[in-house]
Amino acid sequence: MPPKPLDYGSINENVKKSQYAVRGELYLRASELQKEGKKIIFTNVGNPHALGQKPLSFPRQVVALCQAPFLLDDPNVGLLFPADAIARAKHYLSLTSGGLGAYSDSRGLPGVRKEVAEFILRRDGYPTDPELIYLTDGASKGVMQILNTIIRGQDDGILPVPQYPLYSATIALLGGTLVPYYLEETANWGLDVNELRQSVEQARFKGITVKAMVIINPGNPTGQCLSEANLREVLQFCYQENLALLGDEVYQTNIYQDERPFISSRKVLMDLGPPISKEVQLISFHSVSKGYYGECGQRGGYFEMTNIPPETVDEIYKVASISLSPNVPAQIFMGVMLHPPQPGDISYDKFVRESTGILESLRRRARLMTDGFNSCRNVVCNFTEGAMYSFPQIRLPPRALEAAKQAAKVPDVFYCLKLLEATGISTVPGSGFGQREGVFHLRTTILPDEEDMPAIMDSFKKFNDEFMEQYEDNRGYSRL
Amino acid sequence: MPPKPLDYGSINENVKKSQYAVRGELYLRASELQKEGKKIIFTNVGNPHALGQKPLSFPRQVVALCQAPFLLDDPNVGLLFPADAIARAKHYLSLTSGGLGAYSDSRGLPGVRKEVAEFILRRDGYPTDPELIYLTDGASKGVMQILNTIIRGQDDGILPVPQYPLYSATIALLGGTLVPYYLEETANWGLDVNELRQSVEQARFKGITVKAMVIINPGNPTGQCLSEANLREVLQFCYQENLALLGDEVYQTNIYQDERPFISSRKVLMDLGPPISKEVQLISFHSVSKGYYGECGQRGGYFEMTNIPPETVDEIYKVASISLSPNVPAQIFMGVMLHPPQPGDISYDKFVRESTGILESLRRRARLMTDGFNSCRNVVCNFTEGAMYSFPQIRLPPRALEAAKQAAKVPDVFYCLKLLEATGISTVPGSGFGQREGVFHLRTTILPDEEDMPAIMDSFKKFNDEFMEQYEDNRGYSRL
Known part of the structure; x- marks a missing residue:
């Protein structure tokens, strides 16, 4: 046989x-x-x-109401849901075309992508374009799609290690080559640019085209927070070596010390100014699965693209469209996460x-x-x-x-x-x-x-x- | 530059x-x-x-309650939700480990996979194993995963056409070759096995290893329902030619005539008996996006594997685990869809x-x-x-x-x-x-x-x- x-x-x-x-x-x-x-x-x-860990009440109330929009017309709805959750649910339903049961645009709901852009502006002090933000079924799916765009075959090397095995597994699945660099355990898992440079040189010597590097900040599995100076070095290195940077920033609100608050790769890139800020190709990832939300099972994430030419953005859109759309409930979690209740709102104190x-x-x-x-x-x-x-x-x-x-x-x-x-x-x-x-x-x-x-x-x-x-x-x- | x-x-x-x-x-x-x-x-x-199209009330009530489990302890919950939806929500929450916010097993919640297996037994009259049923973020993601498992490079051909472009797009993305066969428009888009055989022979003559074929039943874009005789021919053909069959059956409840009710590929395969029923490798797909649910935005689906050896099943499990888990709310939609309210239940008449x-x-x-x-x-x-x-x-x-x-x-x-x-x-x-x-x-x-x-x-x-x-x-x- x-x-x-x-x-x-x-x-x-x-x-x-x-x-x-x-x-x-x-x-x-x-x-x-x-x-x-x-x-x-x-x-x-x-x-x-x-x-x-218990789910946060407010986002769950909003999404439950979006799942059961008929409750919004029920005179008793106020007995179970606070008024600001009701208002938010109406807001998010108005951003859909057909509620949670309709496919969204393959990049996610335009209204939620606009809210992501507003969040990034507030966080970094630099504006961004909602057309360059794609919502995904968790950050993992976004990472896989970007790696699939980059990797052409076994000549294309990528640079994470010690790393979250999403990267190594996906690179293997796509037939790419892993080019490792080592973080410095004795320097609290800091990142040494000389070590990076050596790795790239060795890989090139072997004939590998090194195309991108990954940083995970805060670190997984290593738990470190990268300093602003370290991030600056990484971006300068990417500029010198013509590498795209994938910034896995899903733990950005999980910070347990005060010396090194989270700073996004994008903010550091913009702070560096031209030519670097205009040249380095950066993709940043975020998720509803981590932080204090921990809504892993909902599968919500986004990626934001900086300095990626429109033809490539279109190709990424096309491939996203093959699986039609990310799940819509998690898009709403993303919107709520980035726009939490404000002082004065009914749900603020509880939140x-x-x-x-x-x-x-x-x-x-x-x-x-x-x-x-x-x-x-x-x-x-x-x-x-x-x-x-x-x-x-x-x-x-x-x-x-x-x-x-x-x-x-x-x-x-x-x-x-x-x-x-x-x-x-x-x-x-x-x-x-x-x-x-x-x-x-x-x-x-x-x-x-x-x-x-x-x-x-x-x-x-x-x-x-x-x-x-x-x-x-x-x-x-x-x-x- | x-x-x-x-x-x-x-x-x-x-x-x-x-x-x-x-x-x-x-x-x-x-x-x-x-x-x-x-x-x-x-x-x-x-x-x-x-x-x-309005969403069906009962499944939305169940999922809304699962999203807001704190409502289950609220004395007013009965004012907004019927008792059978409350009971169902408790049932599905008991199948999770941590509610909708926790990753499930990468194959989906074991309890829901068991319910899928029960549905398949009721539908086809043949038992199946929950361990061979994987829940997915919509059927599309399942199709992409299975094609990725099958396609090794440009020598591997696949056989759908006229077809839903999920297949052609994914095959191109994976670097495979599309081997077309044509449905007969003048025979109401019937499937001619001689035409199939010719396509395979031509492809083999060109050096292509033809590994699998796809049928979409009922048809997309063509809208036909395949007869039992036609399905039998297809399965015999797959047996003779050593092809795996991908059965895209997401429209199985969308039937608009009475002469040809839906029959699953799996039932026809089992009816054929050994050796065919023990040999043909079949993967069947289903979804919450179609039928009278139409819950596209939730992204829920499953695939069921027949005659796939355990080592391959393990590999498919491993790759599924890279993206951690399908979204959990849509898993619950799948459970409810396959186990609708029964006569005597409060929600039955409305449903x-x-x-x-x-x-x-x-x-x-x-x-x-x-x-x-x-x-x-x-x-x-x-x-x-x-x-x-x-x-x-x-x-x-x-x-x-x-x-x-x-x-x-x-x-x-x-x-x-x-x-x-x-x-x-x-x-x-x-x-x-x-x-x-x-x-x-x-x-x-x-x-x-x-x-x-x-x-x-x-x-x-x-x-x-x-x-x-x-x-x-x-x-x-x-x-x-």
Whole structure:
């Protein structure tokens, strides 16, 4: 019998090459254990509502009313919904042509894209054009579309690492080449332009056309906030090397320190002035899935294009149109997120109470987790300055490396599997994000409920310290 | 200055090659005219709510409650929502882990996938496995994922035509080759297996590996319902030629005649028995965007896999996981759609009234439109047996062809643009779907409001007959 079209041997090789550790071996094993009745703490993915975070009331009220527009004519509607949510729902329905059940323009509702542009102007102090803002089903879909536009084949290199595997997986799927640069762990995951330059030169030497680089700010998995000076260097580097910049800024409201507030790549680019501000091609991404919204399941995002020529913008529009339109309810979440209730509005106080409650708790959890990891044997961890993740380095003793080899596992996968089996804590091994040779990490979200956090960190410490005990030799030697 | 990474000359050639006429030149021109204040009737895309179709109350009530779960604890909730919608909302929330704001499993919520499997069993009389059902952001995203799994490069051909350009556009985007077969217009768009066989043989002669074929049943753009005998032939052909079958069945409840009810490809496959039923690799697609739901903007769909080996299913799961999860609200629409209110339920009568109202009106509109087209000079049109489209053949006189050539337009694009400018009716030229050499069509939806339909058809007839008058020579010659 010849192989059939969808037999494993017949399918697209790029599909097989693509790896996505966030829902990889560890996640699959955790799901199995859960089915068997074990209590699992899913800290593998930044999914706040799955770990008990409550949705903000105001945006949910607005979208619920848009889903049930017949309620707007009901005399009792005021018993269940505040007047400002009702007014907002009417506003957003007026921006649709046919409510939430109609496809929007493939770029998203024009009225919501206008609201995104207003937000960007307020945030950065520079105007932008709604025609250059496309709404998407979550930021991931936007990233995939832009990478598909850029990558022509295996000669096109891209530059993220350590990175969120959305990038590496998509690049593999599209048949592109990953050109890695390493962030500096000892400089709190700062970005060294000399390191960048070396990576690009090495890749070009191998014949790779390096076309773009990615920054994730605040960092995933690394949790750092890039300084303005660092961002300026990156943009100057992109200008000198003729690279497009993809700015993944989905964590822009997740900031847990005051020294380095979030600054957008676009603001820094505009501040640099011509020629750089007119030349560097920048695409910035945002999402309703992160921040204090955490509305992951709604799948809402946008990307904004700077210095992209109109012919290319048209091509991106055309490809977006093949899947007709992003989902409309999440477009409304995006509009509400960027235009929250204002002082004096009925819902203002409640909204502020709910949102600051979430952010302040995240800030405390970031600290609890960093301190917890740093209290463990052979574990060192930078403070989570932003985003939703802690990325401790785990210094595995040689005998643990040996045991991993025996088990035919990558060392950090070996460690994380043992952690999962012992404690139910489901993390992602650092090897899923890229890390320097011989150095090992894991990524965990800082999202478990604040009340549960001390017990989780105790449980981790107990596992880790016993693991180290087991695999360290008598001299207490640990690998650096 | 060297070209920049996102300049038109630098981007992925496959992106440029991909064409999607449903939102192509005609749609863009219509959008411009609308901006200028002209009244446009958007019949280019099957988007019922945009043309005034009201959403069904029950599913919207359920999803609105899921969006605002705090209402479930409100003593006044019963004033705005019926008890069965409240119960259903609680049921669907219990299937999530964290409500609508949490990512689901990348394949969709297990509980909803179970409900899809139950629906398929009821519909076909054969059980299926929820593990082989993946929920998607609309059927389009599922189709794109499956094509991406199949297509390895330009040697892999696929077989739809005349077809919905989602297929041709995606195949171009993925660098595959389109192998066309023609449906028989004079046999009410039936499918001729000899024609199919010839197409495959010709493609193989050119060195193309033909891997899969697509059927759209009921047909888009052609509106036909395939007979059971025809489906059987197609499946036998796939078995003989070692082709996977993609069954696009999103219009399965849009049926406007009684002779040929919808039968799923999967049922016909199972009825055929072994070896065929155990061998042919089938993927079937469904959606919440069509039928009497028409919930296009929600972006909900599923695909079901038959005879696909587990290793390939795992690869498809892995790639789905890169974009984390389909949007959760639309998963709930899918659940409700496949499990409507039952006799005795509070919402049953209203639900039946609303849904049959829509279907009966569509049936009348299908007839109105076919008759309207057939009353026009040089226009012949098969009856819309199912789906949402009318696909009349427009017999353009030689002088019209000449005028199109002068204007550097494909003849049917020329005609449709003139129609748009004269009447505001926004259609899609047949060339966007594929048609035999020298034969021209347009596609329009049957979705305009029933009340408006006579005026629209009058306006079309007036334009068409004047157009023909203008371009026919004195002998009244018209091109066949």
